[in-house]
Every structure is written in structure tokens, then in C-alpha cells.
Amino acid sequence: MIGGLYVLGSLIGWLVLAVFLLKVYLLGAKYFGVNPLLKISPIAWIWVLGMLVMLLALLVAHIDRQLGTGLTIKSSIGWAKGWALLALFPVLGSMISIRPAVIARGCCIAAASAIPFAALGIVAYVVGLPGDLFLSPLKAIGGPGEVFQVRLFGMNPETGMARWQFTGPWAPAAGLLSCFYLILCMQEKNVRWRCAGIFGAFVMCMLCQSRAGWAIFFAIVPIMIVLGNLKNPLSWVAMGVVLPVLVLLGEPVYNWVMDSYQQVKESRPGSTRVRGTLARLAVQRWQNEAPIWGHGVVERGPKIVEHMPIGTHHSWYGLLFVKGIVGLLALAIPLALTSIYLLWLAQRSKIALTALGVCVITVSYSFFENLEILAYLYWPASLWLGISLAPGASKKECTHCK
Numbered sequence: 001m002i003g004g005l006y007v008l009g010s011l012i013g014w015l016v017l018a019v020f021l022l023k024v025y026l027l028g029a030k031y032f033g034v035n036p037l038l039k040i041s042p043i044a045w046i047w048v049l050g051m052l053v054m055l056l057a058l059l060v061a062h063i064d065r066q067l068g069t070g071l072t073i074k075s076s077i078g079w080a081k082g083w084a085l086l087a088l089f090p091v092l093g094s095m096i097s098i099r100p101a102v103i104a105r106g107c108c109i110a111a112a113s114a115i116p117f118a119a120l121g122i123v124a125y126v127v128g129l130p131g132d133l134f135l136s137p138l139k140a141i142g143g144p145g146e147v148f149q150v151r152l153f154g155m156n157p158e159t160g161m162a163r164w165q166f167t168g169p170w171a172p173a174a175g176l177l178s179c180f181y182l183i184l185c186m187q188e189k190n191v192r193w194r195c196a197g198i199f200g201a202f203v204m205c206m207l208c209q210s211r212a213g214w215a216i217f218f219a220i221v222p223i224m225i226v227l228g229n230l231k232n233p234l235s236w237v238a239m240g241v242v243l244p245v246l247v248l249l250g251e252p253v254y255n256w257v258m259d260s261y262q263q264v265k266e267s268r269p270g271s272t273r274v275r276g277t278l279a280r281l282a283v284q285r286w287q288n289e290a291p292i293w294g295h296g297v298v299e300r301g302p303k304i305v306e307h308m309p310i311g312t313h314h315s316w317y318g319l320l321f322v323k324g325i326v327g328l329l330a331l332a333i334p335l336a337l338t339s340i341y342l343l344w345l346a347q348r349s350k351i352a353l354t355a356l357g358v359c360v361i362t363v364s365y366s367f368f369e370n371l372e373i374l375a376y377l378y379w380p381a382s383l384w385l386g387i388s389l390a391p392g393a394s395k396k397e398c399t400h401c402k
Contacts, residue, residue, distance in 0.1 A: 003136025005167055006147035009376025010081040013088040020096055036095050041389035043341055044094045046334045047087040053330040054083045057323040061296030074142070075297060081143070082372030086331075089379050093386020100351055100387055103380050104187040108197030111181040114166050114204045115196075121152040125162045131155065144373065146170055156209065164207035173374050175213020176365050178204035179220055180381040183357040186221075187350070212368040220357055227360075228346050228353040274308060277301075281310050282317040286324065294324035315366035331371075335363065342388065355388035 024036060058079055062072040092098075124131065131153040139148040146169035154171060156163040168174040178201045185197030205217040281301060289295065298309040298321070311318035319327040339359040345352035358381045362371065375382070
């Protein structure tokens with residue numbers, strides 16, 4: 001309501017860490033029975049190392065390209081509000097005792113709130129009221145201007161129809177959030193809250209009109225079912241039957257998939273063109289100008305991409321352009337190791353299976369959005385990831401909130 005979600009989401013992790021460290025200082029490590037640092041999963045430490053490498057790449061690029069002390073400080077603060085959160089919340093979830101049920105219930109409440117919000121926006125759109133309400137004065141703190149714009153709905157420039165972004169800075173971000181809400185709300189034990197949360201996530205996904213959001217939203221649950229039953233012999237028997245059929249039908253299935261993909265791209269040709277051009281610009285300039293450490297900062301593109309910043313709309317191209325091959329590996333290695341470990345752990349833990357779903361969504365959406373910009377939104381998913389990595393997490397029960 002005040003446009004402060006970006007500020008709150010960026011600070012809440014650091015505030016929780018500060019409170020926890022204060023508690024350790026006042027009560028002593030012996031109060032916790034074991035040194036809190038020993039409770040942090042090795043996978044979480046890999047995330048910490050990866051995000052520190054991100055900071056190193058940022059500093060080296062700024063020094064190499066002589067961007068100045070002021071811009072270096074500003075970019076370092078941006079790192080603390082973005083990439084650092086991808087390591088901070090897994091560490092907090094792994095180190096601090098947090099019940100998964102609290103996160104599940106909170107996500108249900110947040111997702112269900114999309115229902116009356118959407119109803120209000122639809123009424124406003126039908127009667128002809130403007131979607132933009134005001135620009136929050138918190139914009140003075142700094143950050144992308146879109147995150148401080150308070151609006152009931154936005155407009156799709158290609159179709160002229162309303163498009164909802166809900167609590168996200170732009171509509172595709174709401175699609176990402178709806179996918180995370182779906183798998184987290186499914187862990188709620190209270191039937192009413194679970195149904196309300198899932199329906200709210202569905203409403204968010206439909207009204208945001210994100211093509212990637214639609215595909216991932218409907219695919220994530222079947223993917224989790226398959227990945228969570230790999231130790232079941234019937235799964236391998238079914239796979240042994242399905243794979244030969246797919247081989248026999250390979251060409252028509254491939255053609256159908258590619259035709260469907262092309263139709264999706266042609267549904268919004270302007271957006272597809274801009275994304276493709278941004279990707280080519282990012283790769284070309286990365287290869288020719290800064291292959292190791294990157295450019296250090298994003299740069300506005302030419303008119304052909306509507307002056308969109310080069311490296312946006314895609315985490316991997318963005319990392320190559322801004323932080324070079326070093327930055328790309330700093331994300332790819334922790335994400336790959338976490339996914340592999342959770343794939344093994346998910347065979348006996350529902351909490352880990354949900355965390356594996358978080359990884360699948362993160363990997364999928366990394367090809368459509370910049371993950372660090374939206375870290376302030378999906379921090380509950382990152383926190384759940386840390387909880388799944390904590391010692392004894394597989395024994396935790398996602399019981400009712402009390």
C-alpha cells in the first residue's frame with residue numbers, strides 16, 4: 001500500500017541475522033547447544049562462497065573499467081539487496097530453527113490476498129479508472145523505479161488490455177511469485193488455507209499473462225511428482241515404457257513442441273523481438289569487451305530494444321554482461337550442486353521435495369528474468385530452501401501453525 005515491499009524484502013534478511021547475532025552475543029553460543037555456524041549446511045556455505053565471488057567480480061570490474069568510488073559503493077549496496085540475499089536466506093533457514101508450517105501459512109495468506117486485490121482491479125478497469133495510483137516517496141532510497149510504483153493493474157502495450165503485476169514490479173514477476181506460492185501453499189495442512197492459497201496463486205498466474213509463468217505453473221507439480229518418486233521401481237518401469245514410445249514418436253512430438261513454442265513467441269512478437277535482441281547484444285559485448293569479469297554495471301540499450309538495459313530479462317546473459325564468466329559460474333555451481341543434492345534428499349523428505357521444486361522454478365525462470373532483482377519478493381522460497389538443508393530437516397513435520 002505504501003510501495004515499501006522492496007525496502008522490506010531487501011532488509012528483512014539482514015535484520016533477522018542481526019537479531020540472531022545479538023541473541024548469540026547476549027546468551028552465548030552454549031545456549032544453542034552447539035555453535036550456530038556448525039548448523040549451517042555445506043551447501044549453504046557454497047552459496048555464501050558463490051555470492052562472495054559475485055561481489056569480487058563486481059569490484060574487479062569496477063576497478064578495471066574505472067567506474068569510480070561512488071558507483072562502486074552504490075553497486076555494492078545493490079549486491080547486498082540482490083545477489084547476497086540468495087545466500088543469506090538459505091543460511092538463515094539452515095542455521096535458525098524455523099518451522100516450515102509458518103512459511104506455508106504465510107504464503108497462503110499472501111497468495112489468497114491476490115483474490116480481493118484482483119477483484120478490486122477488475123472493477124477499476126471495467127469502470128475506466130486508471131491503474132497507476134502513485135509513486136512511493138521511498139523511491140528516494142534508490143532502486144528500480146518500477147518497484148515503487150503502486151498500481152492496481154498495468155496495461156499490455158501490445159494488446160491494450162489490462163495486465164496485473166500484483167506485488168511484483170512487473171507482470172512476469174507476479175508469474176514467478178505465483179509458481180513459488182503454488183508449491184509452498186501445497187504444504188499447508190489446513191484445507192481451507194491451502195485451497196485459498198492455491199486458488200490465489202492460480203489467479204495471480206492467469207492475470208499476470210506471463211507466458212513463462214503459465215508454462216511453469218502447470219508443469220511444476222507433475223515435474224515434482226516424477227522427481228520425488230525416482231526410487232520407486234514402478235517409476236523406472238514406466239520410464240522404460242514411455243521412453244521407447246517417445247523415440248518412436250520423436251519427430252511428430254518434436255514438431256508439435258516446436259510449433260507450440262513458436263505460437264507462444266508469436267503471441268507477443270514485440271516482446272520476443274526485444275528479448276532476442278537484448279540477448280544477442282549481451283553476448284556480443286561480453287565476448288568482445290569483458291569476457292572474464294564483465295562490465296560491472298548494466299547499460300541502457302539502443303532504440304531497437306526500446307532502451308531496455310542490456311543483460312536484463314535473462315539471468316545468464318545478464319551475468320555474462322555484468323560479471324562475466326566468473327559471475328555466471330558463481331551462480332551456476334551453487335544452483336547445480338543444490339539441485340543435485342535435493343534430488344537425492346527428495347526421495348525421502350517432502351520438505352526437500354518442495355525445495356527441489358524451488359530449484360526447478362529458479363532454473364526455469366532464470367531464462368526469462370533476472371533472479372537478483374526479484375530476490376526481495378521470493379525470499380520465503382529461499383528461506384524454505386535453507387530449512388530443507390538444515391540437519392534433521394527431513395524429520396520436521398509441516399504441522400498446523402499455532
